[in-house]
Amino acid sequence: MARHPSYIPNGVIPAVLLPFFEDLSIDEASFRAHLRDVTATEGISAITINAHSTEAASCTFEEQRRVLEITQDEVGVRTPIVNGIYAEGSLEAARLAKMAAEGGASALLVFPPGPFTMGQRPEMVIEHFRRVFDASGLPIIAFQYPLAGGQGYPMPTLLRLIEAVPAVRAIKDWCNNPVQHERQIRTLQSLRPAVNVLSTHSAWLFSSLVLGCNGLLSGSGSVIAPLQAQLFRAVQGDDLATAKRLHDRISATAEVFYADPPVDMHNRMKEALVLMGKLPRAVVRPPLVKVTPAEVERIRQALVRAELLEAGERKLRAAAG
Numbered sequence: 001m002a003r004h005p006s007y008i009p010n011g012v013i014p015a016v017l018l019p020f021f022e023d024l025s026i027d028e029a030s031f032r033a034h035l036r037d038v039t040a041t042e043g044i045s046a047i048t049i050n051a052h053s054t055e056a057a058s059c060t061f062e063e064q065r066r067v068l069e070i071t072q073d074e075v076g077v078r079t080p081i082v083n084g085i086y087a088e089g090s091l092e093a094a095r096l097a098k099m100a101a102e103g104g105a106s107a108l109l110v111f112p113p114g115p116f117t118m119g120q121r122p123e124m125v126i127e128h129f130r131r132v133f134d135a136s137g138l139p140i141i142a143f144q145y146p147l148a149g150g151q152g153y154p155m156p157t158l159l160r161l162i163e164a165v166p167a168v169r170a171i172k173d174w175c176n177n178p179v180q181h182e183r184q185i186r187t188l189q190s191l192r193p194a195v196n197v198l199s200t201h202s203a204w205l206f207s208s209l210v211l212g213c214n215g216l217l218s219g220s221g222s223v224i225a226p227l228q229a230q231l232f233r234a235v236q237g238d239d240l241a242t243a244k245r246l247h248d249r250i251s252a253t254a255e256v257f258y259a260d261p262p263v264d265m266h267n268r269m270k271e272a273l274v275l276m277g278k279l280p281r282a283v284v285r286p287p288l289v290k291v292t293p294a295e296v297e298r299i300r301q302a303l304v305r306a307e308l309l310e311a312g313e314r315k316l317r318a319a320a321g
Contacts, residue, residue, distance in 0.1 A: 002080075002101070002104055002105060002106040002107075002138065003072070003076050003077065003080075003104050003106065004046075004080040004106040005106070007045075007046065007080040007106040007107060007139065008139060008169050008170075008196070009045075009046070009082065009107050009139060009141050009169055009170035009196060009198060009215065009217075010045060010170070010196045010198070010214050010215045011043075011044065011045030011046075011214075011215045011232070012041075012043055012044045012045060012215060012216055012221065012225070012228050012229045012232050013044065013045055013046045013047065013048055013082060013198065013215060013216065013217040013218075013221070014038050014041070014044060014047055014048070014218065014219075014221025014222055014225045014228070015047070015048035015049075015051050015052070015053040015054075015217060015218060015219040015221060015222065016031075016034055016035060016038055016047055016048070016049060016053060016054065016221075016222050017034060017053050017054060017219070017222045017266060017269060017270055017273070017279075018031060018053075018054035018055055018059070018067065019031050019034060019270070019279055019280070019281070019283070020281075020283040020284070020285065021281075021283065022281070022283060024283065024285055026063065026066070026067070027280070027281075028070055030279055030280055031067075031070060032070060032074045033278075034222070034273070034278065034279065035047070035070075035071060035074045035075050036074060036075065037278060038221065038222060038225050039075045039078070039079045041225040041226050041229055042226075042229060043226075043229030043230070043232070043233055044079070044221075044225060044229055045080065045215070046079060046080035046081065046082050046106065046107070047071070047075070047079055047080075047081060047082065048081075048082040048083075048084060048109055048217060049067050049068060049071050049081060049082070049083060049084065050064045050067055050068065050083050050084040050085075050086065050096075050100075051084030051086065051109055051111075051219075052084075052086075052219060052266060053219035053222060053266045053269070054067060054084075055266070055284065055285050055288070056084055056086040057086060058285035058286070058288075061095070061096070061099070064096065064099070065099050065103065068081070068083055068099070068100060068103040068104075068105065069103060072103060072104045076104055080106035080107065081104070081105050081106055081107075082105065082106065082107045082108065082109050082141065082217070083096075083100035083103070083105035083107075083108055083109070084108075084109045084111065085097055085100070085108050085109065085110045085111060085132055086111045087111070087113065088113055088114045088115065089113060089115075090113070090127060090128045090131045090132075091131070093110070093113070093128065093131065093132050094131045094132055094134070094135035094136075095135070097131075097132045097133075097135040097136035097138070098135040098136060100136060100138070101135070101136035101137060101138055105136075105138060106138070106139070107138055107139040107140065107141060107169075108132060108136060108138050108139070108140050108141065109140075109141045109143055109172060109217070110128075110129060110132055110140055110141065110142055110143060111143045112143060112145055112151035112152070112153075113128060113151075114151075116150050116151045117149060117150040117151060118150065119150060120150065120151075120153075120157075122156070122157045122160045122161070125153060125157055125160075125161055126160065126161055126164045126165060129142070129161060129164075129165045129167075129168060130164065130165050133165055133167045137167075138167070139167055139169045139170075140165070140167045140168045140169065140170075141168075141169070141170045141171065141172050141198065141217070142158070142161065142168050142170075142171045142172070143171070143172045143174065144158075144171045144172060144173045144174055144175055144184070145174055145175070146174065146175055146176045146177070147175065147177075147180070152175060155183065155184070155187065158171070158184070158188070159187075162188075162191065162195055168195065169193070169195060169196065170195060170196040170197070170198050170214075170215070171184065171188065171195065171196075171197055171198065172198050172200050172217045173197050173198065173199055173200060173201070173213070174200045174201070176201065178204075178207070178211075181197075181199075181201065181208060181211065182211045182212075184197055185197045185211050185212045185213060186212075189212065189214060194214070196213075196214035196215055197212075197213045197214060197215075198213065198214070198215040198216055198217040199213040199215070199216040199217075199218075200216065200217055200218050202216075202218045202219075202220045202254055202257070202258060203254050203258040204254075205218070205228070205231065205247075205250060205254070206231065206235075206243060206244070206246075206247035206250070206251075209231065209232060209235045209243075210235060210240075210243075215232070216228060216232060219265060219266050219269060220253060220254070220257055220265075220269060222266075222269050222273070223253065223257075223269050223272045223273060223276075223308075224250060224253055224306070224308070227246055227249055227250050227306075228250070230242075230246050231243055231246040231247065231250065234246060249305075249306045249307060249308075250306070252302045252303075252305035252306040253272070253302050253303070253306050253308070255302060256268060256295075256298050256299050256302040257269060257272075263288070264288070264291055266284075267282070267284050267288055267289075267290070267291055268291060268295070268299055270282035270283075270284065271291060271295075271296050271299050272299050272302075272303060272308075275296075275299065275300050275303055275309060276303065276308060276309060
């Protein structure tokens with residue numbers, strides 16, 4: 001049963017990373033420390049696990065269950081947990097959803113199944129989400145991909161889905177199209193009850209939030225959760241001067257985290273946390289591979305510009321002393 005049964009996805013929701021040892025096993029102690037660090041941020045509403053940022057595609061069912069167990073044990077009493085549902089088929093998605101509900105998750109982030117790259121019909125989308133809800137009974141965030149890849153949901157499909165499965169209470173919007181993004185904000189957040197649009201347009205977060213999103217859900221929150229929370233609060237309060245100053249700092253990190261190829265985005269975030277003294281190593285599971293020393297140096301320079309590195313360097317010196 002969810003420890004936060006009334007949670008509706010909104011606000012600032014960092015997606016945390018999953019540290020590994022050199023042998024590619026999960027470094028549970030470092031993961032616990034990372035969870036404590038991120039959830040200590042004032043102004044976040046939840047955290048996300050078992051998603052892209054935690055390399056869910058490379059984690060077994062049992063490992064995903066263990067990630068949820070650790071998260072519940074470490075922070076679940078005070079912080080709602082959004083559990084990702086990353087599966088190629090609906091039966092496995094339902095199995096993961098049941099596990100998440102039994103493990104105390106407060107909401108689910110449902111990824112589009114891979115077969116949708118070959119085309120989709122609204123009935124397929126509804127069937128997938130209905131099975132996830134029937135297995136869990138939890139509120140759902142639908143992960144909205146770009147339409148061009150086949151896994152994104154056209155507006156008519158989204159509206160049919162929300163009508164058929166009212167548990168869909170938010171979308172994590174990665175449509176990567178400002179016009180579509182604004183239309184989704186205006187349409188979905190005007191429904192009754194509202195379906196919140198959570199931006200994951202981290203490369204242009206300031207612009208996205210100004211359009212009126214009711215929250216954000218982003219892997220870069222694993223590194224810059226305080227900046228994201230402050231930015232969201234400033235935009236919500238119409239304090240655009242403060243928001244622009246925060247945007248300048250966030251942009252420095254966005255330029256390196258979301259450089260090409262985007263598949264390395266969370267890889268780069270691990271490198272950032274190592275540089276800041278918050279992770280002991282930046283190991284990723286294949287097919288991901290470590291970024292080059294030149295790219296690590298670019299990340300270091302970005303952290304300096306974002307005013308994030310000095311505190312980490314002090315922490316390292318204190319630990320060594």
